[in-house]
Amino acid sequence: xxxxxxxxxxxxxxxxxxxxxxxxxxxxxxxxxxxxxxxxxxxxxxxxxxxxxxxxxxxxxxxxxxxxxxxxxxxxxxxx
Amino acid sequence: xxxxxxxxxxxxxxxxxxxxxxxxxxxxxxxxxxxxxxxxxxxxxxxxxxxxxxxxxxxxxxxxxxxxxxxxxxxxxxxxxxxxxxxxxxxxxxxxxxxxxxxxxxxxxxxxxxx
Amino acid sequence: xxxxxxxxxxxxxxxxxxxxxxxxxxxxxxxxxxxxxxxxxxxxxxxxxxxxxxxxxxxxxxxxxxxxxxxxxxxxxxxxxxxxxxxxxxxxxxxxxxxxxxxxxxxxxxxxxxxxxxxxxxxxxxxxxxxxxxxxxxxxxxxxxxxxxxxxxxxxxxxxxxxxxxxxxxxxxxxxxxxxxxxxxxxxxxxxxxxxxxxxxxxxxxxxxxxxxxxxxxxxxxxxxxxxxxxxxxxxxxxx
Numbered sequence: 001x002x003x004x005x006x007x008x009x010x011x012x013x014x015x016x017x018x019x020x021x022x023x024x025x026x027x028x029x030x031x032x033x034x035x036x037x038x039x040x041x042x043x044x045x046x047x048x049x050x051x052x053x054x055x056x057x058x059x060x061x062x063x064x065x066x067x068x069x070x071x072x073x074x075x076x077x078x079x080x
Numbered sequence: 081x082x083x084x085x086x087x088x089x090x091x092x093x094x095x096x097x098x099x100x101x102x103x104x105x106x107x108x109x110x111x112x113x114x115x116x117x118x119x120x121x122x123x124x125x126x127x128x129x130x131x132x133x134x135x136x137x138x139x140x141x142x143x144x145x146x147x148x149x150x151x152x153x154x155x156x157x158x159x160x161x162x163x164x165x166x167x168x169x170x171x172x173x174x175x176x177x178x179x180x181x182x183x184x185x186x187x188x189x190x191x192x193x194x195x
Numbered sequence: 196x197x198x199x200x201x202x203x204x205x206x207x208x209x210x211x212x213x214x215x216x217x218x219x220x221x222x223x224x225x226x227x228x229x230x231x232x233x234x235x236x237x238x239x240x241x242x243x244x245x246x247x248x249x250x251x252x253x254x255x256x257x258x259x260x261x262x263x264x265x266x267x268x269x270x271x272x273x274x275x276x277x278x279x280x281x282x283x284x285x286x287x288x289x290x291x292x293x294x295x296x297x298x299x300x301x302x303x304x305x306x307x308x309x310x311x312x313x314x315x316x317x318x319x320x321x322x323x324x325x326x327x328x329x330x331x332x333x334x335x336x337x338x339x340x341x342x343x344x345x346x347x348x349x350x351x352x353x354x355x356x357x358x359x360x361x362x363x364x365x366x367x368x369x370x371x372x373x374x375x376x377x378x379x380x381x382x383x384x385x386x387x388x389x390x391x392x393x394x395x396x397x398x399x400x401x402x403x404x405x406x407x408x409x410x411x412x413x414x415x416x417x418x419x420x421x422x423x424x425x426x427x428x429x430x431x432x433x434x435x
Contacts, residue, residue, distance in 0.1 A: 009084055009088050013088055013092070016092045017095055019112070020095050020096060020112050021099075022108075023104065023108060025105055025111070028108055035118075046126065046129050048125050048135065048154045050154055051125065054157075054158045054162055055161050058165045062165045063114070063168065066168060066169050066172060067168075070107060073176050074176065074179050
């Protein structure tokens with residue numbers, strides 16, 4: 001295996017651990033966006049450009065937006 | 081060493097599962113679920129990879145004889161990535177409804193609120 | 196069960212699962228040595244049989260088109276589910292708060308709306324020639340529409356994506372996919388068979404039914420993502 005693959009695999013492993021151990025959901029959203037970017041690099045290294053494009057748009061645009069909107073709703077609401 | 085990408089998939093799955101089990105906030109739980117989902121993507125793509133081959137795109141100028149990695153696993157993964165975003169949206173809509181009804185999003189406290 | 200019991204149970208079960216996974220993975224072929232014949236055959240044949248250069252797109256929309264039909268309907272059902280859960284009688288008394296105070300954010304964001312939409316449409320249109328396709332480009336176009344909200348005003352965003360039109364587009368995208376499949380039945384083939392004239396490989400006019408299905412998927416993904424974000428934003432904008 002070439003060193004690029006080794007480095008990327010290690011980064012993805014660390015990224016997954018970082019996402020899970022960030023307890024505050026707001027911070028975790030940012031970390032999840034970065035984790036998605038590292039996954040994109042892994043997918044490109046595994047010669048899958050279509051999947052990399054999908055993951056790029058999904059994890060940098062759609063996913064953080066939905067999570068942030070849900071968090072804004074949770075923060076906003078006064079308890080009945 | 082040849083098993084490393086598969087072990088990465090197993091690692092991501094177990095780490096995500098640990099996050100789900102020890103979660104204190106339902107949104108954190110949903111994001112850990114998405115980490116578990118990414119483990120399946122990594123596993124699929126790692127299975128279909130062939131050393132030294134290129135991506136399965138043969139636009140003009142790229143010789144076909146070089147060979148390419150498996151396109152079927154990529155096809156399975158790419159629709160799944162986009163569809164999982166909508167699955168996460170559905171889960172988050174459920175979380176918002178729970179917040180409206182129970183006033184809390186802590187899974188431990190939710191369990192004890194059952195009457 | 197209490198938290199400690201749960202953790203202990205997870206430790207035991209997680210260890211067993213890890214052992215099973217590692218044992219299972221040792222039975223797989225070595226990384227980089229995939230043996231599947233289907234992939235070799237498709238890589239060689241897709242260019243001749245379907246006149247497309249992006250083999251993955253031909254697998255998604257032609258060789259495995261039926262699976263994509265299922266995925267599209269998952270998308271559809273999830274969007275409907277979100278709409279059902281979050282839509283309720285909302286009180287329109289409160290004016291939505293939506294100002295972006297920073298001029299830099301507004302300027303850069305609004306400038307990027309056009310290029311984002313164009314890049315998304317390009318990704319959709321050339322999906323079967325170069326990496327891209329309906330799914331990727333659809334989310335990119337939806338990103339451009341949502342950028343109107345993020346960098347501008349909520350009113351601009353909701354004017355650019357009127358509710359009825361978005362719902363119609365989503366239904367039309369999902370329905371068009373199934374309709375192309377049924378039309379193939381009427382044309383004498385099987386469901387979702389590629390019965391349209393295959394063009395010249397490497398140009399936009401190639402692939403038979405693949406561009407049509409690609410466009411339908413792109414339309415549906417765009418509309419579904421805009422609908423989802425709209426539902427969540429309405430929840431935030433109109434706190435009721």
